Each structure stands twice: as structure tokens, then as C-alpha cells.
Amino acid sequence: MTVVICIGTTLVATPLLGHLDLANIVMLFLLAVLVIAVKLGRNAAVLASILSVLLFDVFFVAPRFSLAVSDIQYLVTFAVMLVTGLTTAHFTSVLRQKALEAEQREQRTEGLYQLARQLAGTLTTEQVVEIAKGFVKEQLAAECAILVPDDLRKNLARTSPACSLPIESHLAKVALESGKLVRSDEMSGMGYAPLYLPLHASMRIRGVLAVRFADNSTEPSSDTISLLEALASLLAVALERLHYVEIAQATEVKMLTERLRSSILSALSHDLRTPLTAMVGLADSLFLIKPALPSAALETAQALHEQSARLAGMVGNLLDMARLNAGEVTLRREWQPLEEVVGAGIKLLGNALADHPVKVELPADLPLLEFDAVLVERVLCNLLENAAKYAPPHTSIELSAQRTGNTVAVMVKDRGIGFPEHRGDELFNMFVRGQAESGKPGVGLGLAICKAIVEAHGGHIHAENRPDGGACVTFTLPVGNPPVVEEEPA
Known part of the structure; x- marks a missing residue:
């Protein structure tokens, strides 16, 4: 494409040789170099600068159709033309690269924003894992896995059993305990995930994010590491939110259960206390009958009294427990x-x-x-x-x-x-x-x-x-x- 554009520029400028000064024809070639630098990049622009000098010398500088130069001043023209073309190519390519990087940063920022919105609506850890996998695959063409510690924080377990990414457990544990990024290029050559990022939350480290790139030989750039750290921060916040949501739900269920249990105990205790008190009183009254009852009947009355008293004590305990749980007991200190x-x-x-x-x-x-x-x-x-x-x-x-x-x-x-x-x-x-x-x-x-x-x-x-x-x-x-x-x- 570069050769075609340079030849096309020569064909366009040749009919103008008798009508334009050579300095203006040089401007046409510099314009072609600028267009090539913007569209095709630095290497193509360097090639265009060299071709433009050669074509200008052969087709426009006397003697024409040869590389010989009759006037030594054209050597300065050639030098300035070449330097100008190379400088233009350099700065144009730098600007083009900066524009591409800015566009890429914009895309990643937009991706992080969408990721944060998706994570804000997650209800389970499995949803967090799926969203993280999709983001890493789309933005970095890589694989990832999220590891969370057990209650004792001694072992790490995968949040998704279906994940087949090989994990080096020792490196993951080091990242969890140290709270710093752990990287091992040797592991990437063996198929293991080379990067392990701790998931820092406000209270503690919630887990580890393991990442493996599709091209293991490519060293991740600083921008890629920054993107992964931002991802790890968002994942940590999401996991901590789910953790406290589970605690809140469990606490609410427990409170409702205790409240229901206390209500049932209170209702049963009130309904049972009166007949039990009556039974104890009736059992005691049997000992006061004149003439006295036979010994066998008195033994039955005594057993009735003991069992009724024991049952009344149990009911009293139920009622006391219901009152204590409901906070209705006022201490008389x-x-x-x-x-x-x-x-x-x-x-x-x-x-x-x-x-x-x-x-x-x-x-x-x-x-x-x-x-x-x-x-x-x-x-x-x-x-x-x-x-x-x-x-x-x-x-x-x-x-x-x-x-x-x-x-x-x-x-x-x-x-x-x-x-x-x-x-x-x-x-x-x-x-x-x-x-x-x-x-x-x-x-x-x-x-x-x-x-x-x-x-x-x-x-x-x-x-x-x-x-x-x-x-x-x-x-x-x-x-x-x-x-x-x-x-x-x-």
C-alpha cells in the first residue's frame, strides 16, 4: 500500500512538473508521507519517506531518470525531505499510538463501569464468578478463577467446581496471607495460572483471583496489572456484600424463629398453668378429707401431686424463658x-x-x-x-x-x-x-x-x-x- 501511494503521488505530480516549482512538488510527497503515517503506522511512514526521496530524485531532479544529481543543493533538499518525512512519521505514529491507548483505556473504564453495575445486582457467589470470567475473557482474552478461604482461613477452595484452570495452591495461599500480588512466570510454562491477586475488602481479604493469559509468553503490561487490580477490588466488595447479606438473612431468620418460639411457649404456658395449678391443689385437698382415705389412695394422691408439681415447674420454666427472650423481665436490683x-x-x-x-x-x-x-x-x-x-x-x-x-x-x-x-x-x-x-x-x-x-x-x-x-x-x-x-x- 505504501509503494502504491508513493507511485500514485509520482504519477499525479509528473504532469505538474512544468507548472509547479520543485518545492511545491516536495510538499505533495510530504503530504503522502503524512497520510501513510496516520493510516498505516510508523514503519510504513519510514518506507514512504525513503521512497519519496528516491522517486523525487529520479523523476523530478535533473538529470531525470537517474540517481545522479547535477546541483549539489538538491542534496540538502533530499536531506530535509527525508528528515521531515521521518519526523512527521514519528510524531504521527506517537499520536496515533496515544489515541489507541486512550481509546483502549476508555473501553476498559467503560468495561469496569458495566462490571460494577452487574456486580451490584448479584445475589450469589456463582454469579460473581461468571461475571468475572466474562470480563477477563472479553477485556484480556484470559482465564480466571476465584478462590475463597474456609472458616479457619487455612485452605482455599474454588467458588465454581466447574472451573478447570490449574491453580498453584501455595502461591494462592501466599497471596492470601501477604495481601500482595504474587507472580510466577515459571508456572505459566507448566500450564498453571501465573498471577494471583488478593481480594482486598474493607474488613479483610475475601479471597484470591487467579489469572492465566491465552499467550503465556506475553508479559502483562502495567495497564493490564492495573486493570486486574481494579477488577480484584470490585470482586472483593461484591463478595463482602454477599457475606454480610447472608449474615443479615441468617440473623433475621433466627430472630423470627426465636420470636415465634417464644410466642408459642408463652401461649402454651399461660394456657397450661391454670389447670396444672388446679391439679396440684386438688391433689393436696385429698389429704384433708375426713375420714382419711386408704393408704393406697393417698399414695396415688402423692404421686399425682409430685407429677403435677413437676409439670407445673416445666411450664413455669417455659414461661420464664419466653419472658426473658422477649425482654419483658425487669430486674429488681x-x-x-x-x-x-x-x-x-x-x-x-x-x-x-x-x-x-x-x-x-x-x-x-x-x-x-x-x-x-x-x-x-x-x-x-x-x-x-x-x-x-x-x-x-x-x-x-x-x-x-x-x-x-x-x-x-x-x-x-x-x-x-x-x-x-x-x-x-x-x-x-x-x-x-x-x-x-x-x-x-x-x-x-x-x-x-x-x-x-x-x-x-x-x-x-x-x-x-x-x-x-x-x-x-x-x-x-x-x-x-x-x-x-x-x-x-x-
Whole structure:
């Protein structure tokens, strides 16, 4: 094409030789060089500059049709013509290259904008992966894969099992831990992805983007790396948004479930409490009949009373749990000694502790605590009753307290079989029992009620097994700023 244009320029200028000065004919050739530089690029423009000088010398400078030059001044013309043509070719090609780069940047910017719009509407991680693959393939003619860490952030897994891109797991893990781009040209020759970019989000690194180019021998430019970093940033934001959306949805479902469960428990408890109270009262009235009933009937009345009382206690637990979850319980805090509540709780249990001696160890310098006596007494009763229920007969139950910093820790220990391993926190959920198939009566609400009451007081409760056998439940109450109690004169 360059040769054709130069020859065409010569054919156009030849009839004008007698009418135009040679300087004007030179302008025609420079115009041809400029057109070639704009349309065909630098190399073609350099060739056009050399051809234009030769054609001008052969066809327009005397003696014509030879490379001989009769006037030495034409050598200057040739030199200026060649330099002008080469300079024009250079600057024109540079401008053309800049225009192409600007157009490419505009296309990539538009692509990133469209990518951000698409990622904003994604609902699943699979959609994010598909959008990222399409963008990388369209903009860079490359393949990509997104790797996300597990809960412990020790291993990386593909978000799409159908992805066949070979991944070097060690390099991906280095990128995840260091938070920097990792590149290995050696891996590209083996078919693996050579680039691994961490997905930086606002809270933490959400994963790694692995990229492999179609032409492994081509080194990615700085613009390509910048584009991939922008892509990684958008993907990280999208993945973090989906993560928090899942958490919000799970939390909302859990809240609705707990609210529904509390409503059902509250309704059932209110409806069952009245007939159960009536049954307990009727069972007690059988002992007051004159003349007295036969011994067999009294034993039946006693069993009826015990079972009705146990069922009434379960219903009371259900109602208390519903109230605690709904936040309807108002704490009546008062400054008082812990030993009074401990004594009241032990006396209230009565026959439940008949086969288990209770050893109480409370320091003499234990400070006054601000708590709701009725609720804390309920906590102690539940813990002591559980200990008596699961400990072997005639084994002791230990209740002790000690001050640790700004809290007072109260411990209830027994010599039973202990708690199942790795279920310490789970035991404080509603309807969870240490032994699901246990023959002991109960519905798994005692520890849940204890947790709700203790946390309402600003404390903490946990369960553990004793090294020498048995279980230990510890709950804490804040010390606060107790009032100063002056000693009475002797």
C-alpha cells in the first residue's frame, strides 16, 4: 500500500512538473508521507519517506531518470525531505499510538463501569464468578478463577467446581496471607495460572483471583496489572456484600424463629398453668378429707401431686424463658449478701437435695452484690437441682464463691458423669440436654434460663468438667461499687 501511494503521488505530480516549482512538488510527497503515517503506522511512514526521496530524485531532479544529481543543493533538499518525512512519521505514529491507548483505556473504564453495575445486582457467589470470567475473557482474552478461604482461613477452595484452570495452591495461599500480588512466570510454562491477586475488602481479604493469559509468553503490561487490580477490588466488595447479606438473612431468620418460639411457649404456658395449678391443689385437698382415705389412695394422691408439681415447674420454666427472650423481665436490683440467696435456694429445694449433702464455702469478706434476689435464687436452684439429678446418690454437691477482679464467681460442683466433650456452650441453648436420651425428667431449659438471667445482670456463665471427675458450672456477677456497711457496736 505504501509503494502504491508513493507511485500514485509520482504519477499525479509528473504532469505538474512544468507548472509547479520543485518545492511545491516536495510538499505533495510530504503530504503522502503524512497520510501513510496516520493510516498505516510508523514503519510504513519510514518506507514512504525513503521512497519519496528516491522517486523525487529520479523523476523530478535533473538529470531525470537517474540517481545522479547535477546541483549539489538538491542534496540538502533530499536531506530535509527525508528528515521531515521521518519526523512527521514519528510524531504521527506517537499520536496515533496515544489515541489507541486512550481509546483502549476508555473501553476498559467503560468495561469496569458495566462490571460494577452487574456486580451490584448479584445475589450469589456463582454469579460473581461468571461475571468475572466474562470480563477477563472479553477485556484480556484470559482465564480466571476465584478462590475463597474456609472458616479457619487455612485452605482455599474454588467458588465454581466447574472451573478447570490449574491453580498453584501455595502461591494462592501466599497471596492470601501477604495481601500482595504474587507472580510466577515459571508456572505459566507448566500450564498453571501465573498471577494471583488478593481480594482486598474493607474488613479483610475475601479471597484470591487467579489469572492465566491465552499467550503465556506475553508479559502483562502495567495497564493490564492495573486493570486486574481494579477488577480484584470490585470482586472483593461484591463478595463482602454477599457475606454480610447472608449474615443479615441468617440473623433475621433466627430472630423470627426465636420470636415465634417464644410466642408459642408463652401461649402454651399461660394456657397450661391454670389447670396444672388446679391439679396440684386438688391433689393436696385429698389429704384433708375426713375420714382419711386408704393408704393406697393417698399414695396415688402423692404421686399425682409430685407429677403435677413437676409439670407445673416445666411450664413455669417455659414461661420464664419466653419472658426473658422477649425482654419483658425487669430486674429488681438491690445490694445484698450472696449467702442469704444461697441459703434460701437450698431451703427451697428441700427433698430434691435429700440424698446429696451440700457443702457451702463462702469467704467472710465477700462484698455486697447488686442483683435481683428472686432471679439469682432461680439460677442457684436450677444449678443445684441439675447437680442432684445427675450426680450419684449420697455424693456431695459443692457450692463456693470467690472474688476475681471486678466480679464474683459462683461455682456449683458435683461428682456426676460430667458434660459431653466440646458441648460446653451448646448446653446453654434452649431445649438442649447433656444426654438427649436420658431418662431424667426435663426439657433442657434450666441452663438456658440461668444464662439469660446471668447475662441480664452483666455476668457470664460456662460449664466444664472437673479434672478429678464431675461437672462444674460457674457464673459471675459484677461487683460494682457496693455501699459501705458500718459495723454495729458490740
